Amino acid sequence: GAVVSQHPSWVICKSGTSVKIECRSLDFQATTMFWYRQFPKQSLMLMATSNEGSKATYEQGVEKDKFLINHASLTLSTLTVTSAHPEDSSFYICSAPTRYEQYFGPGTRLTVT
């Protein structure tokens, strides 16, 4: 089946710094990708829809200036957490859809100290 990769798989950063997470569809093109956040023992919450060639669409309550999304090509979307704070520590997961199925990346665990 289709494969979606994420890089890095885990990252530790200091409060106030920015972190970029990459999401790649390895063997298919995706004009749309999705970014989710999962806090410990909770479900995945959709943060935003990444659109190739246009601005991302953010879910209610998600700060677009804090979570910058760039869909640079048909196989790459990036999420940059700007001025990270400890409360941004979470598991970030991306997905890319084909016609009837979402393919999820393995996730990136972000820890902000």
Place this chain on the structure above:
Amino acid sequence: AQSVTQLDSHVSVSEGTPVLLRCNYSSSYSPSLFWYVQHPNKGLQLLLKYTSAATLVKGINGFEAEFKKSETSFHLTKPSAHMSDAAEYFCVVSEPTGGFKTIFGAGTRLFVKA
């Protein structure tokens, strides 16, 4: 807009007994429905999916789910639980709009007792 409700936050069964994880959904369209499993500190694994074909869907590891439109349900079952089934299970709905925007249920933690 679509939504999905997993009726149990946790389910506990004994090894070798049946598993039932309940899920109800709402959708303005003909949705696609999925069950995913997530083991601790691991990524998501697709168990099975319904995409308007057969209403009884068989997945991996002996799991299956039945799509019941009249009840707007998509419950996940397995005849005999195994210790390795202990994990978090997510029911997921996806609509053919907005690039197949996908919404996750809150999750059901399955405990399997020896």
